[in-house]
Amino acid sequence: MVEPVVLLTDVSKSYGTTIVTDVLRALNFRLEVGEFAALIGPSGSGKSTLLNILGLLDRPTSGSVCIAGVETTTLDDAALTGLRGTTLGFVFQFHHLLSGLTAVENVMMPMLAAKGRRTRSMEQRALALLDRVGLRSLARSLPSQMSGGQQQRVAIARALVMGPPLVLADEPTGNLDTKTADGVFALMREFNVEQRVAFLMVTHDPRLAARCDRTIELVDGRIVADRKTTTAP
């Protein structure tokens, strides 16, 4: 049996000591290799907290988090950082490219972080990915010289450069017009199908959620609905 990309067991998260706020309540869920899931829910439902925990940027108060078969709750900060670099890709709403780096340098960044130094082959790989997202000609441009859609494509290339089994996307199209959003979504879908990369995408757009394999709905820190989409494209 293939190991799931994500396996959450009884994951809870609460903040505060005197006034305790429960953000996530005993979540159980798994995400299979190559699955494309939408995470939906009203604001304050715990989507961002869940994404941070899955992204190993935050730790659960209790429960176990397995990413690509690795139990993470016992790992120290350095080990988490290493695991994050090799198994996870991030795409944020406001793309969050490093403003002082060119497109190709931004794409190279995760490889640099993993290897510690810059090599020729990194640049080759980054350029190939930029080519794949249709931005080869903008490789030497700074983020400020690109449109929002182009920046998001660079961010997707950056998320995929290490060949991670899972990409976490926090409203990747929330800041884009419908047409551009469709293009960005289609690009993610292509990578998902071609490279069997699993995606977990937070979105407020029901149109896009309907085009995912699966929709997970979070309300008040609980999964209230988890359904397979019948009409996957």
Added chain:
Amino acid sequence: MPISWFLALRFLREGRAQSALIVLGAAVGVAVMVFLSALIGGLQTSLVAQTLGTQAHIVVRPADELARPMLRATAATDVLARVERTAQRARSIDRWQHVLARLSHMPGVTAVSPVVAGPAIATRANATRAVLLIGAEAARFAAIYPIRRRMVSGGYDPSRTGCVIGRELAADLGVSVGDKLRLSTGGESSEMYTVEGVFDLGNREVNRRWLLVATRSAQSLLDLSGGVTSIELRVASVFEAESIAAAVRSSTGLVADSWMQSNAQLLVALRSQSSSSEVIQVFVILAVAMGIASVLVVSVAQKRREIGILRAMGTRRSTIVSVFLLQGAIVGVVGSLVGAGLGAGLGAVFAGVARNADGTPTFPFAISWALIGRSSLLALATGVLAAALPARSAARLDPAEAIRNG
């Protein structure tokens, strides 16, 4: 290129205006340090050189004679005695050739000159002047004093009946090279000497008092045949004179006076000059450190979100720390290079503009690679230390929070 270098350079390039300002700040600080050190160093060197132009670094002479009472008090008797101080006559150093050989082999000693010195009267026609008769071997004596470079006329290599005198004495007696004068000491002896040279050592008193003759002439005039009254030493490093003098004292049992003892006030002045310059430099370094630190603190605040993303993409905490430490170091090094050039240029301009009547610079500068290297190292250390706090706070950022809130 390592990731920390890559990011440090990109961050500095991105914040061009900030980086330029802070490099300039560090440069001005280093320039002040280089300029001030060079100025004070130059002044001190020239002051010391001036003082030592007419003074041996160390003078070795026999101990003063002491009167010893013949009767001593015992348990049974008291002695009432009034012991008078002995008048000090010119005396020779015992077995001075032996002492000379030992002194010339001491580490740090570069020249030794046996000297026969004593008071004398110089007379020409009806002009009479009290002089200090100095008999020495010309080559050795010239290695202690820059006399050969300071000749106004004639040369310094006195024959058996020749003498070399200072400019003021020559004027007082109305003599010039080739003229004769009569020298007499306390006793009956008096001899005629020919003026063979006139010097100007830059010190009026010395020019008026010194009368240089050959060793043998002085020995016969002062009735010290075969003896010398003192041995004068030159040392390689002038500020080690006192410790060498102490070594001389303990190895020969003679009195050894260093220039540092006889110029205690000058030394105090030099020392306080140095320490006030050091105080100024400490404050300059503090100002530079605060400048670098404040710019980097702002930079960390501006880059919170980017630091969070870097951490999310698997960048280690230690890498984030090095990125900011490196920025401090780069600012320090570039600033110190620019600053050293600025300081040296400023010094050159200053030295070129302010000149004495004779064309020598009023402010002598002592700029050296050692000084520049020391300032650069200091600036580098300052940059790294100043960056430590911002670097630490950058590494401690919670990436999730930084990405969300920026």
